Amino acid sequence: MSGAEGAARAEFIAAVTPLVDAIGGELxxxxxxxxxxxxxxxxxxxxxxxxxxxxxxxxxHILGELARQHGRPLAELDRRTKQQVVRRLETRGAFALRHGVETVAAALGVSRFTVYNYLNRSTNC
Known part of the structure; x- marks a missing residue:
């Protein structure tokens, strides 16, 4: 492999690394x-x-990234921000996963019932 090919491959890997990181993948x-x-x-x-x-x-991975974006554990967020997090997770398909609601509820420090209420609120708005 020539130096130019090596540089092009390194640029390609640098370009895809943020995507791989965002999905929690491994290069x-x-x-x-x-x-x-x-x-x-x-x-x-x-x-x-x-x-x-x-x-x-x-x-x-998504829950961890959301906590990093907010600069603190999701359980420490205010109610309105938790509702926004639930809406974002819904658009990402988090609740299609088995135990998704339970996992999100635990991360947010709320009950499953509360997560369902946040989901219902987002569909009624």
Whole structure:
């Protein structure tokens, strides 16, 4: 591989890294890919592989990212902000996962009933 090819591959990996981080994935060398990994190609050849997280890990990753964005644990947010978090999670499909409501309720420090109320409020607004 020439220096220009190496630089182009490094730029490609730098470009996809924020996306992989956002989904909670893991970047690997292409030769480390398993059957369920996604191999990324660039300029005619494999550059990297992405190991996708389990769906349950994805929700935990999203909750962690939301806490980082707000600068504190989600349980410490005010009611209105918790409602906004629930709406964001709903648009991301968090409640389609088994135990999604329970997981979100625990992270927010509220009951499942409260999460359902927040969901109903968002559909009635």
């Amino acid at each position: 690997l060398a292409p030769e480390q890919a398993r059957d369920d990994d996604v191999v990324l190609s660039w300029a005619g050849g494999p550059v990297a592989a992405v190991r996708l997280p389990l769906l349950s890990e994805s929700l935990d």
